[in-house]
Every structure is written in C-alpha cells, then in structure tokens.
Amino acid sequence: MLTVFxxxxxxxxxxxxxxxxxxxxxxxxxxxxxxxxxxxxxxGVVTLYGKVDSNRxxxxxxxxxxxxxxxFNNNLIVLENMPEKPWALVKLSVxxxxxxxxxSAEMATQGIMGMPLQVxxxxxxxYRVRMPDDYIAYVPGNSLIRIDNAxxxxxxxxxxxxxxxxxxxxxxxxxxxxTVSDLVMGNILEYKGEQGKWVRLATPDGREGYVEKSEVxxxxxxxxxDFNAAQIEATAHRMxxxxxxxxxxxxxxxxxxxxxxxxxxxxxxxxQRDASQQALTGEIIKADEWQKAQTGxxxxxxxxxxxxxxxxxxxxxxxxxxxxxxxxxxSVDPADPDYLxxxxxxxxxxxxxxxxxxxxAVRNHPWYF
Numbered sequence: 001m002l003t004v005f006x007x008x009x010x011x012x013x014x015x016x017x018x019x020x021x022x023x024x025x026x027x028x029x030x031x032x033x034x035x036x037x038x039x040x041x042x043x044g045v046v047t048l049y050g051k052v053d054s055n056r057x058x059x060x061x062x063x064x065x066x067x068x069x070x071x072f073n074n075n076l077i078v079l080e081n082m083p084e085k086p087w088a089l090v091k092l093s094v095x096x097x098x099x100x101x102x103x104s105a106e107m108a109t110q111g112i113m114g115m116p117l118q119v120x121x122x123x124x125x126x127y128r129v130r131m132p133d134d135y136i137a138y139v140p141g142n143s144l145i146r147i148d149n150a151x152x153x154x155x156x157x158x159x160x161x162x163x164x165x166x167x168x169x170x171x172x173x174x175x176x177x178x179t180v181s182d183l184v185m186g187n188i189l190e191y192k193g194e195q196g197k198w199v200r201l202a203t204p205d206g207r208e209g210y211v212e213k214s215e216v217x218x219x220x221x222x223x224x225x226d227f228n229a230a231q232i233e234a235t236a237h238r239m240x241x242x243x244x245x246x247x248x249x250x251x252x253x254x255x256x257x258x259x260x261x262x263x264x265x266x267x268x269x270x271x272q273r274d275a276s277q278q279a280l281t282g283e284i285i286k287a288d289e290w291q292k293a294q295t296g297x298x299x300x301x302x303x304x305x306x307x308x309x310x311x312x313x314x315x316x317x318x319x320x321x322x323x324x325x326x327x328x329x330x331s332v333d334p335a336d337p338d339y340l341x342x343x344x345x346x347x348x349x350x351x352x353x354x355x356x357x358x359x360x361a362v363r364n365h366p367w368y369f
Contacts, residue, residue: 012041032134046072079120085146088117089204095143101126107247108137114188116367135273159191160219170209174198180209223363229296235266239327259323268362275311281358282348298348
C-alpha cells in the first residue's frame, strides 16, 4: 500500500524524511531493489538525482511528491530503461555473482548456463543484473552474452533443452572426449539437431556439441511438471556430503538456501534467493507444529531474537536435509540422536502455493517463455 504524504511547506528535511518512509514501504529489501535517491532544494523546488532500478519505483516517487504538493525536477536514472541490450544469458555452466563489481567482493549468488538476466547497469567489465528470482547482483561480462529484445524473444520461442542430471559434459562429437563445456543440472541450451542417442545443442554464446538424450529434456516439456516432493528430495540427496559455499546455488556447491533453490528448480520452481526471503513465502506453519510438516516443506532456523539465518528441506519423521558445513541430515525431534539445538523458527509449505508471492513456476515466468 502506497502511503500518501501531505505537507504545507516542503523543506529539504521533510522531503528526505518522506522519501525514507516511502522506501521502507515500496523498496525495503536492497537485495531486490535499487534505491539510490538523493535530493537538493533551491527556491522551494526539489531536484531528485541518483538511480532506481524500475519505472515502478520512479512512478511511486513522483506520485508521492505530487500528492504532497511538492514542486520537483526528476533527474533520476531509471536503470531498466538504459541498456541498448537489456538482456543477457549466462554462458558458463556456473557463473558467480557478487555484491559489487569486483572479484574480491562477497559472493552473493550464482547463475547457471542459459539463465536469463535483466541488465540494469555497467561498472567497467561488470554488469549489475536482476535474476529471475528478482535478486540483484554483479556479474563479470565474460560470464554472459548480452542480447537485445528481438534476440531475447527469439530465444524464448526456440526449442531448448535443459540438463536433468547432476553433472555432465557437452562434447564435440558423439561418444567423443573433447569437452566443449562442462554442464550442471538446470543448464539450458538451444537445440540444433540430433544423431542417434545424442542431441546437438548450442551454448548461449554459440558453442555447439553433443549430449546424450538421457541427460537432458526438452525445456517446454520439463517445465510442465507438477509439484513433486520426491523430485525435490532426490535432488537434495544427490548433494549429500558435498561442501558448503557461501553464495553457491548450483550442483557444484551450495549454501543452505542454495540447496533449497537447486532442489526446487529441479522441479521447475523458482524460490527466492536467501533463507530470510524464503521464510516469508508459502503457507507459514508454526515450528512447534512440526509433526504437521510434509516432505518438501522448508524449515527455518535462526537466532533467539527470531532472525532467520538458515533453511532446510523437510523429509519425514522429524528428519530434514540441509547444508551446514556439508549437506547432511538432522532432526527437529528432541528425542532423535540427530537433533540440533539451533533455534527452530518456522515452516513454509511451498506445495499448493506455487504462483504466490516469491514462488514462481518456470513455465509461468515471462523470462523463460
């Protein structure tokens, strides 16, 4: 809900206070919104400068100022309107995205081959992009291929295949051993033909090679799958024993929320990036009602004050699988030898809530189809 402000005499401080309150309402999470809004005032006229990521935010600012009777000049840069090539596809099996445009910055998340990205901004050789889960981060230019609107629409209509096995390779010839690229579960490539038990595919940057048909599935068919807790569980189990990587969201390595994302994406469902975001989605169930939990539910843990710091995937009989140091199984049942004492905060049920806020079926995401 947009808060309506009214002021008889605008001052620089009153406008800044109004914009601060507005930000809390419409752009509270810096992981999914860019709000770099600054002001100056001269002769009673406010000048806005800086950057916002979307027309939605820009329009909300203008509406709030108009409603309050504030005279203003809007010099804000709206990033989604800027690039000549507003889209990109990840061209590597796994690409690391960071909190700033440098390799030494903290890793925030990962993108995988064929993942569509909205290009918002550029900082030298780095691009600030929005991901299909709305997360915003920086990726080096040599990890992606930029495309214009026409090519993006062409890609969405093309026949594409998705990798359905844990890891494999794109090879130069059927039964050959020359690697064109490594591949991981969820990578998306364009169809170019087939030969016997092999399908010829192209990476987003045009490298072609072969993959066994048994290791991929046509994207349009794959995306039609219904909620399948067994599929989610099986993918998580494939990661058993693998190590923890902060920001990891691929079958190579994950963090805790990354394990949930990878497991759900294998079922053609896009979850939010971080545990604290995931905890706000789905049907919320109280932690002390864990006996009601079903396979595939997300369990959230954190601090005594209630801050979410960890997520797990529920299995059955109190058991859950999660990535903490490594992918392993523990329990919420105090009588179980695998019980952990970390504060257990809540449960989110995704089943039956696909299509609600923060839970998107790939087949319904406008960036894929």
